[in-house]
Amino acid sequence: MKHEATPETQAPTGGGNGRSGRAAYDLPAVLDIAVVAFNDYGYDATSMGLLAERLGTSKSAVYYHVSGKEDLLRLALERALGGLEGILTLPGAIEGPAEDRLRFVLRGAVQVLVDDLPYVTLLLRLRGNTEIERNALERRRAFDHQVAQLVDQARADGSLRADVDSRTITLLLFGMINSIVEWYKPGGALTPAQLADDVISVAFDGLHRPTA
Amino acid sequence: MKHEATPETQAPTGGGNGRSGRAAYDLPAVLDIAVVAFNDYGYDATSMGLLAERLGTSKSAVYYHVSGKEDLLRLALERALGGLEGILTLPGAIEGPAEDRLRFVLRGAVQVLVDDLPYVTLLLRLRGNTEIERNALERRRAFDHQVAQLVDQARADGSLRADVDSRTITLLLFGMINSIVEWYKPGGALTPAQLADDVISVAFDGLHRPTA
DNA sequence: CACTACTTACCGATCGTTCAGTAAAACTAT
DNA sequence: ATAGTTTTACTGAACGATCGGTAAGTAGTG
Numbered sequence: 100m101k102h103e104a105t106p107e108t109q110a111p112t113g114g115g116n117g118r119s120g121r122a123a124y125d126l127p128a129v130l131d132i133a134v135v136a137f138n139d140y141g142y143d144a145t146s147m148g149l150l151a152e153r154l155g156t157s158k159s160a161v162y163y164h165v166s167g168k169e170d171l172l173r174l175a176l177e178r179a180l181g182g183l184e185g186i187l188t189l190p191g192a193i194e195g196p197a198e199d200r201l202r203f204v205l206r207g208a209v210q211v212l213v214d215d216l217p218y219v220t221l222l223l224r225l226r227g228n229t230e231i232e233r234n235a236l237e238r239r240r241a242f243d244h245q246v247a248q249l250v251d252q253a254r255a256d257g258s259l260r261a262d263v264d265s266r267t268i269t270l271l272l273f274g275m276i277n278s279i280v281e282w283y284k285p286g287g288a289l290t291p292a293q294l295a296d297d298v299i300s301v302a303f304d305g306l307h308r309p310t311a
Numbered sequence: 312m313k314h315e316a317t318p319e320t321q322a323p324t325g326g327g328n329g330r331s332g333r334a335a336y337d338l339p340a341v342l343d344i345a346v347v348a349f350n351d352y353g354y355d356a357t358s359m360g361l362l363a364e365r366l367g368t369s370k371s372a373v374y375y376h377v378s379g380k381e382d383l384l385r386l387a388l389e390r391a392l393g394g395l396e397g398i399l400t401l402p403g404a405i406e407g408p409a410e411d412r413l414r415f416v417l418r419g420a421v422q423v424l425v426d427d428l429p430y431v432t433l434l435l436r437l438r439g440n441t442e443i444e445r446n447a448l449e450r451r452r453a454f455d456h457q458v459a460q461l462v463d464q465a466r467a468d469g470s471l472r473a474d475v476d477s478r479t480i481t482l483l484l485f486g487m488i489n490s491i492v493e494w495y496k497p498g499g500a501l502t503p504a505q506l507a508d509d510v511i512s513v514a515f516d517g518l519h520r521p522t523a
Numbered sequence: 524c525a526c527t528a529c530t531t532a533c534c535g536a537t538c539g540t541t542c543a544g545t546a547a548a549a550c551t552a553t
Numbered sequence: 554a555t556a557g558t559t560t561t562a563c564t565g566a567a568c569g570a571t572c573g574g575t576a577a578g579t580a581g582t583g
Contacts, residue, residue: 135364143356147539159541160563168539207328224436226353260520267501270494271487271513289479297402299477301483305517308472359573371575372529380573 124154124166126174133171134217138224142172147189169231171220181221182211183242198259199250202299204246205276209295212279220280243273273304338376338386345383346429350436354384364406367523384433388447391434394423394453409464410471414511416458417488419508423492432492454484484514 122233132153136145151158165171186192186207192200210217222239226233247269253259260267276298283294346366348357359380363370377383398404398419404412409478434451437444459481465471471480488510495506 141355142351142438143353144438144440149538153529157564158539161564162540163408171432195562226351226356228352228356257520259518260516263513264501267506268513268518269511270490271510272518274490274493275483275487278482278490281486282482283484289476293477297479297484301475301480301517304472305470305513306480306484306515307517308469356573360571369530370573375528376575509542 107266124156124164129161129164130155130171130174132216134175134221137172138217139174141224142221143228158192173220173231175221176225179215179218180235180238180242182215182219183208184238186211187242187245193230197249197256201246201249201253203302204249205272205299205302206295207247208276209279209298210230210291212276213285213291213294215278216283216285223277229306233274243269246273275302326349327501336376341366341376342383343429346387346433349387350429350432353436353438354433372496374466376458380385385443386434386442386506387430388437391427391430392447392450394427394431395420396450398423399454399457403523408470409461409468413458413461413465414515417484417511418507420458421491421510422503423507424488425503426496428492428495430498432488435489455481458485465504487514512514 127138129150133145133150136150136153139145140149147158147161151161186204189203189207190205190291191203192261194200195203218264222235225236225239227236250259250269250272253264254261279294279298283289285291289297335363337481337487341362343364343374347356347399348362348365351357352446359373360370394404398416401415401419403415404419409414435446437448437451438443439448459478462471462481463477466473466477491506491510497503
């Protein structure tokens, strides 16, 4: 029989602990390691043995904290999606002119993307092989759709250009923003706030000089 | 329960072929099937058995035409990289003002991307697990670097805005263009030429109305 | 006959996962 | 305080499945 009782989130003991009896790591710790590894090698190419190795323990020890490989994926995707979906519930995304709300959501997306970089990276690289992945892709599409509606409203207000298809604009916009996970390295000269400013600026005003 | 295999494949030899003894497919045919499958499931998650199934034959039969799984990857990446690198050798990429050359290269990139969609898609999703992948990533970085230099020159000419870091601009630009492989479906209402126009237009002029 | 294009059968390696056993910490009763 | 019990966190070995790849044999063709 399998214990469905998930062990309480016990903080890993800070000091040196004995060989056994007390946790050297917990589920969140495993998750952090797993997400990084999934991004490094891809989900399928990452073995549970590698995760155990990176945690400095055995494969079966990992299974004491985690119910399986897919469960790690599910938890990671939940965190990424929760962060993104949370943006749309904030006042800045609900009140005010459509263009302002669009700017707010895009800025928020960049923020979440940077804050939970490895988690969102994992989400953006899904292929939809399993039911879990397809479910996450569905939620991601729903988020994209909400932003697409903001684009439509801003266009209807006359804030945005109408000579390019609305769907194309939205997809290119997301392509630009989502690509951040492929190259942004936190801790560098480019701060998250500055990055968000740059993204908004380039997206709305383009590459040309501001005063053409 | 698996996905439907495509039983009938085009015979490369013009002569009539029997049930056996004559070629039912050749290396390019296997490559086409393989690249699509690699994109569907990811390279690691795609088994040689699945490729055989989609070709309507056995695993060993595939190995008669192909030296191995990695070889398929290598050939596919060669095609994608060759197409992209070819753009930079054309006159439009060498002669004229920097901004015009940048526009030419970006338009060409969109064209190659659409023409060899599955091949470029595969390239853009690499993780660098093996030596072959790392080699391809290196060549892709070299291409990106050449385009980045065009951006720098256009900035120096005063054609492009200088208030956003040059590297950031280049990466966001590629993010936008490369994202096309994730959503563009050939044969739809949006033609490759129109797509290229839209990309160039959005990239240079932004989301705002042309006459702000 | 030789050659091409396969076939069936199989190999060793690796995968995710499970299981029985165990040492130490935590809890309980005395 | 101490003995006994339970719980926690693990170890090491093994499981069945699947992987990429191979060996050997063979039907059809020139």
